[in-house]
Amino acid sequence: xxxxxxxxxxxxxxAVLIDGDTILSSIxxxxxxxxxxxxxxxxxxxxxxxGPSDRPIDAVMIGTTHFTNAVVExxxxxxxxxxxxxxxxxxxxxxxxxxxxxxxxxxxxxxxMVHGGHEYDGSPLVPMIPDEIREAAMKxxxxxxxxxxxxxxxxxxxxxCEVRAAEIVRSxxxxxxxxxxxxxxxxxxxxxxxxxxxxxxxxxxxxTTVQAFSDxxxxxxxxAPFFLTQNDGTVALADVAASNPVHSFASxxxxxxxxATFLTGLSDAxxxxxxxxxxxxxxxxxxxxxxxxxxxxxxxxRTLFRMPDLLPIALxxxxxxxxHTGKIGPRSVGYRxxxxxxxxxxxxxxxxxxxxxxxxxDMGDRDLVKDLDPAFVAASLxxxxxxxxxxxxxxxxxSDDVPLIAVGGGAFLIPERIxxxxxxxxxxxxxxxxxxxxxxxxxxxxxxxxxxxxSRDEALSTAEAEAQNAAIASGASRESLKTLEVxxxxxxxxxxxxxxxxxxxxxxxxxx
Amino acid sequence: MLQEFPEENIEPLATGAWILxxxxxxxPYISTLNLRRLYAEGRRVQIIDPMDLADDDMVAVVSLMxxxxxxxxxxxxxxxxxxxxxxxxxxxGKPFRAIMSVEIGGSNALSSFLAGAMLxxxxxxxxxxxxxxxxxxxxxxxxxNLPMFPLSxxxxxxxxxxxxxxxxxxWMERISRKVCTEVGSTAATCKAPRTGREVKDWGxxxxxxxxxxxxxxxxxxxxxHDDPVQAVLDHEGGKQLFRGKVIDVVRETTxxxxxxxxxxxxxxxxxxxxxxxxFQNEWAVAFRDGAPVAMTPDLLCLLDTxxxxxxxxxxxxxxxxxxxxxLPAPELLTSPAGIAAVGPRAFGYNIDFKSVF
Numbered sequence: 001x002x003x004x005x006x007x008x009x010x011x012x013x014x015a016v017l018i019d020g021d022t023i024l025s026s027i028x029x030x031x032x033x034x035x036x037x038x039x040x041x042x043x044x045x046x047x048x049x050x051g052p053s054d055r056p057i058d059a060v061m062i063g064t065t066h067f068t069n070a071v072v073e074x075x076x077x078x079x080x081x082x083x084x085x086x087x088x089x090x091x092x093x094x095x096x097x098x099x100x101x102x103x104x105x106x107x108x109x110x111x112x113m114v115h116g117g118h119e120y121d122g123s124p125l126v127p128m129i130p131d132e133i134r135e136a137a138m139k140x141x142x143x144x145x146x147x148x149x150x151x152x153x154x155x156x157x158x159x160x161c162e163v164r165a166a167e168i169v170r171s172x173x174x175x176x177x178x179x180x181x182x183x184x185x186x187x188x189x190x191x192x193x194x195x196x197x198x199x200x201x202x203x204x205x206x207x208t209t210v211q212a213f214s215d216x217x218x219x220x221x222x223x224a225p226f227f228l229t230q231n232d233g234t235v236a237l238a239d240v241a242a243s244n245p246v247h248s249f250a251s252x253x254x255x256x257x258x259x260a261t262f263l264t265g266l267s268d269a270x271x272x273x274x275x276x277x278x279x280x281x282x283x284x285x286x287x288x289x290x291x292x293x294x295x296x297x298x299x300x301x302r303t304l305f306r307m308p309d310l311l312p313i314a315l316x317x318x319x320x321x322x323x324h325t326g327k328i329g330p331r332s333v334g335y336r337x338x339x340x341x342x343x344x345x346x347x348x349x350x351x352x353x354x355x356x357x358x359x360x361x362d363m364g365d366r367d368l369v370k371d372l373d374p375a376f377v378a379a380s381l382x383x384x385x386x387x388x389x390x391x392x393x394x395x396x397x398x399s400d401d402v403p404l405i406a407v408g409g410g411a412f413l414i415p416e417r418i419x420x421x422x423x424x425x426x427x428x429x430x431x432x433x434x435x436x437x438x439x440x441x442x443x444x445x446x447x448x449x450x451x452x453x454x455s456r457d458e459a460l461s462t463a464e465a466e467a468q469n470a471a472i473a474s475g476a477s478r479e480s481l482k483t484l485e486v487x488x489x490x491x492x493x494x495x496x497x498x499x500x501x502x503x504x505x506x507x508x509x510x511x512x
Numbered sequence: 513m514l515q516e517f518p519e520e521n522i523e524p525l526a527t528g529a530w531i532l533x534x535x536x537x538x539x540p541y542i543s544t545l546n547l548r549r550l551y552a553e554g555r556r557v558q559i560i561d562p563m564d565l566a567d568d569d570m571v572a573v574v575s576l577m578x579x580x581x582x583x584x585x586x587x588x589x590x591x592x593x594x595x596x597x598x599x600x601x602x603x604x605g606k607p608f609r610a611i612m613s614v615e616i617g618g619s620n621a622l623s624s625f626l627a628g629a630m631l632x633x634x635x636x637x638x639x640x641x642x643x644x645x646x647x648x649x650x651x652x653x654x655x656x657n658l659p660m661f662p663l664s665x666x667x668x669x670x671x672x673x674x675x676x677x678x679x680x681x682x683w684m685e686r687i688s689r690k691v692c693t694e695v696g697s698t699a700a701t702c703k704a705p706r707t708g709r710e711v712k713d714w715g716x717x718x719x720x721x722x723x724x725x726x727x728x729x730x731x732x733x734x735x736x737h738d739d740p741v742q743a744v745l746d747h748e749g750g751k752q753l754f755r756g757k758v759i760d761v762v763r764e765t766t767x768x769x770x771x772x773x774x775x776x777x778x779x780x781x782x783x784x785x786x787x788x789x790x791f792q793n794e795w796a797v798a799f800r801d802g803a804p805v806a807m808t809p810d811l812l813c814l815l816d817t818x819x820x821x822x823x824x825x826x827x828x829x830x831x832x833x834x835x836x837x838x839l840p841a842p843e844l845l846t847s848p849a850g851i852a853a854v855g856p857r858a859f860g861y862n863i864d865f866k867s868v869f
Contacts, residue, residue, distance in 0.1 A: 089668045090587040092546055119696045120582055126669060153585050188584045190542075293829060393757070393779075394833045450581075490764055500581075 005439025117153030259433030274410030445471025476507030528727030529621030537618015537644030565708030617644025740820020
């Protein structure tokens with residue numbers, strides 16, 4: 001199968017063309033201010049390798065930082081409305097009460113709290129009052145808002161209130177784009193609601209971004225279906241993904257990790273993706289990034305949803321070294337490395353300068369660092385090794401030695417031996433690992449739910465069946481599905497043997 | 513004399529309380545948000561020294577009861593805590609002079625502040641545990657054999673219950689737990705009222721100050737890039753028991769409690785050893801290579817080695833880099849009556865209490 005993978009990063013846009021497991025073409029171009037001209041350039045390069053008589057492209061997978069950037073920059077967000085179905089509970093902490101002020105101002109929300117929601121055992125907290133929803137919907141309509149996030153107490157267990165409220169809102173605002181919190185988040189009302197609201201604020205951007213990608217593909221005469229890469233290392237059909245931009249927040253590091261699997265054939269390993277300013281260490285389990293099961297802050301907002309478990313460290317190719325103390329980072333020259341690093345004629349000592357002096361890599365003018373004290377160089381490299389080893393150990397999931405795969409433009413900084421690592425692999429094409437990761441992605445389905453009053457086996461099998469259905473809805477073929485993760489946690493104080501079950505399944509894309 | 517609790521002390525109080533929660537008591541995040549909002553509305557909390565209470569002053573003892581998980585969905589509301597206190601006043605027919613929390617560990621450390629800010633009543637610089645424990649009979653007031661009734665309980669849906677009598681602290685725990693479960697496993701309660709004399713004789717004193725200063729020590733150490741774990745040890749006169757990485761977490765729910773263990777593999781000077789931390793909502797006993805080395809009522813705290821922040825029994829997970837420390841328990845808890853109420857045998861461990869201090 002012929003696929004194109006594209007990863008739009010903050011610095012570079014990478015693209016690859018693969019046929020099965022063979023890389024036919026790859027390119028790295030700078031990410032442009034308007035993003036799309038870089039994408040078009042990359043796309044033009046790889047698709048130009050296909051002759052008129054060749055088999056056409058089967059699929060295009062795109063990973064992008066568009067959505068994360070919008071949240072971080074507080075730009076290109078749209079006005080949203082929040083409807084929380086939880087009264088009489090929760091009124092002291094309304095939606096967005098823990099958002100940074102500037103982000104809240106950028107989203108300028110209209111907030112409603114209405115009666116309803118459920119208990120952990122599925123019984124109603126209090127009955128929902130449809131007229132309250134209608135009244136809110138009319139005010140939202142009158143304000144001209146069309147993107148709405150709806151949350152309800154314990155909606156991951158009982159979706160009824162959110163679903164019913166959406167129907168009512170739609171009857172009043174037919175063009176409404178509605179995000180239901182249970183479709184994105186987990187137990188934890190504030191965090192789940194936050195994810196839904198971020199998602200709502202990104203609806204327009206999701207649509208215009210997908211449209212722009214679609215136009216770029218048409219210009220390149222590619223008519224294959226296209227997908228956006230997701231936080232969990234899978235892809236979703238672009239039109240589906242456009243309505244859930246939050247699922248693309250961490251696609252960059254995720255794609256790098258998936259690419260590392262592709263490049264090494266290892267499905268259980270640690271991966272370090274070394275950029276210019278920071279590195280991310282993650283863990284591959286069965287070829288996919290291990291998921292974070294804890295709070296992840298996005299642009300200063302607490303969230304709890306499907307995100308990879310990543311440990312960022314302040315170490316990259318542009319990280320500044322203090323020439324007096326030898327302290328490494330945390331500041332970096334970032335993209336200015338080509339003018340400010342010593343080897344490029346600048347006067348800021350960076351990790352790259354030390355690497356060049358030690359002969360780890362050839363870049364810039366080596367003569368410019370020939371006066372560096374070899375003892376200083378050795379001590380700096382030892383410090384870098386300690387930083388990597390420390391974070392590596394922290395993210396390891398077993399006491400056994402495991403392989404470490406180094407990818408990204410700064411991979412040369414990673415030493416050949418690290419305590420606790422069975423081997424350190426620096427791979428060919430490591431620079432475009434993320435585009436490769438995008439190209440080879442599969443489709444997943446996840447369920448995270450609390451069960452009570454049923455046996456553990458029954459809870460696990462119900463959850464698995466629901467996860468499979470979710471995967472098929474996102475475009476997976478049923479025959480290829482396999483279960484990737486099963487986790488269950490009994491819940492304190494709750495009667496009826498209540499347990500929270502999380503199941504994730506994965507499968508190949510179904511092509512019709 | 514009253515002293516205003518300044519807004520900038522909220523974060524340190526929450527940080528310190530979470531450490532003193534010894535793994536339980538619930539993360540104070542939601543309560544912290546609530547208190548910040550009350551302060552933003554202009555409300556303030558005054559702190560009263562327990563020794564400044566008159567013998568016949570009445571003191572309300574408040575707590576949010578229930579499953580931490582439910583609290584993440586049915587967000588607690590300060591109005592409920594205030595209502596529990598008012599209900600008790602109506603029942604008793606006399607007003608409370610001040611309010612205190614039943615436990616300084618975890619989110620309940622802030623419960624007295626929420627009620628106090630709502631009702632404009634001072635918060636007593638004391639609690640009844642000096643840490644967190646799962647059950648009502650595990651309080652200094654129970655150890656002092658003080659009356660355990662009445663108790664008021666408020667559900668957000670306008671359900672209100674007063675338990676007028678109970679035969680023992682354990683009965684009070686059973687009855688109130690049952691009601692709490694019935695209303696969805698979360699409720700605001702006002703426990704048996706205390707007199708000023710009782711608080712002076714049996715309260716664990718100055719724990720609000722202790723939690724706040726502990727939290728501040730940790731936050732300051734982080735800001736200075738010093739070792740926050742060392743800051744905890746220095747501040748509390750604690751002992752480091754073990755440093756390593758979490759390699760296993762086993763959880764099971766029995767009898768309404770989260771029980772289980774966390775296994776930590778040693779690094780640095782603890783390399784080659786394993787520490788098993790057994791928990792029942794809170795960390796209860798630490799076994800080093802199979803032998804018990806520290807146990808309740810000494811405070812066993814699992815801290816993030818880098819941030820010094822507490823890690824709860826519900827949120828501990830594989831791969832975390834942690835340091836286990838023991839902090840001295842309040843004197844009352846290590847007395848014979850204290851050991852009987854909250855020693856290892858009270859949690860089903862057939863071992864004699866031996867302090868690490």
